[in-house]
Amino acid sequence: MIVVFILIKKGKRLPIIILMGRKIYEWVAIVKRKSLYYLINRSGQIISEGYQDMTTE
Amino acid sequence: MARYVRFQSSDSINVFLKKYPQSSIYHKAYKLFYDFEYLEQTKDRSIAQYQRFLIQYSKNPNVYYAEKNLFAMISELHIADSIYTFIKKYATILTQQEAWKLLYSISMKAYNKQELIRFLEHYPEYPYSDVLLKEISLSDIQLFAVKNQEDKYxxxxxxxxxxILPIYDDALDFSEGWLLYVK
Structure with a gap:
């Protein structure tokens, strides 16, 4: 499964992150560890499951 | 010989319920009474009718549908005051969470610190204020992805x-002004 993360400029769209149907109200970044991609928040907590592949638009 | 009873309105069912409290179909008739009452009182499917139904017929089990329908109609308006009024007057555990999230999402235009503070001041009873307070506290901190000598980010x-300690094989910036969206 390929998960697509789309970067949205704030103010242009709703400031909501929809993660596999789940809405997350915080800023996140994409990180890679042991061949899996994750989302982390600014406290450094991983807030998603690991994905094998990922692309951004 | 089987006997058939045909109900045409909540009034006719009400007459039956009062006349035959020992009837074997009493409970079925009671449920039907509530269904008729709901359909009759919300026949226009208008916001005003759903609001009135929720207030005046709160014992009717179909308030579930009235609340859901009212919320759907209020949501389409995309007006913060209307959503807030809905939360204060009509929302139960059924719709409260979604209503708050909707109010939050339409209130945020620039998604900056000032806006977050203003939102909390305006809606102090926001149930996820802890998340917003954390966002506010983090909004002044800029984080940059950096690689250390062991090639960890x-x-x-x-x-x-x-x-955030360098334990990652790759990392993107928390790009200020951008958010992530999963398609």
């Missing part, structure tokens, strides 16, 4: 302090 602040 972490995040430092503007003073060069590690805020």
């Amino acid at each position: 972490g995040y430092i602040d503007s003073l060069g302090n590690w805020k």
Whole structure:
């Protein structure tokens, strides 16, 4: 499964992150560890499951 | 010989319920009474009718549908005051969470610190205020993805302090002004 993360400029769209149907109200970044991609928040907590592949638009 | 009873309105069912409290179909008739009552009182499917139904017929089990329908109609308006009024007057555990999230999402235009503070001041009873307070506290901190000598990525602040330890094989910036969206 390929998960697509789309970067949205704030103010242009709703400031909501929809993660596999789940809405997350915080800023996140994409990180890679042991061949899996994750989302982390600014406290450094991983807030998603690991994905094998990922692309951004 | 089987006997058939045909109900045409909540009034006719009400007459039956009062006349035959020992009837074997009493409970079925009671449910039907509530269904008729709901359909009769919300026949226009208008916001005003659903609002009135929720207030005046709160014992009717179909308030579930009235609340859901009212919320759907209020949501389409995309007006913060209307959503807030809905939360205060009509929302139960059924719709409260979604209503608050909707109010939050339409209230945020620039998604900056001032806007977050203003939102909390305006809606102090927001149930996820802890998340917003955390966002506010983090909004002044800029984090940058940096690679260390072992080729591991972490995040430092503007003073060069590690805020997220370098344990990642790759990392993108928390790009200010951008959010992530999963398709």
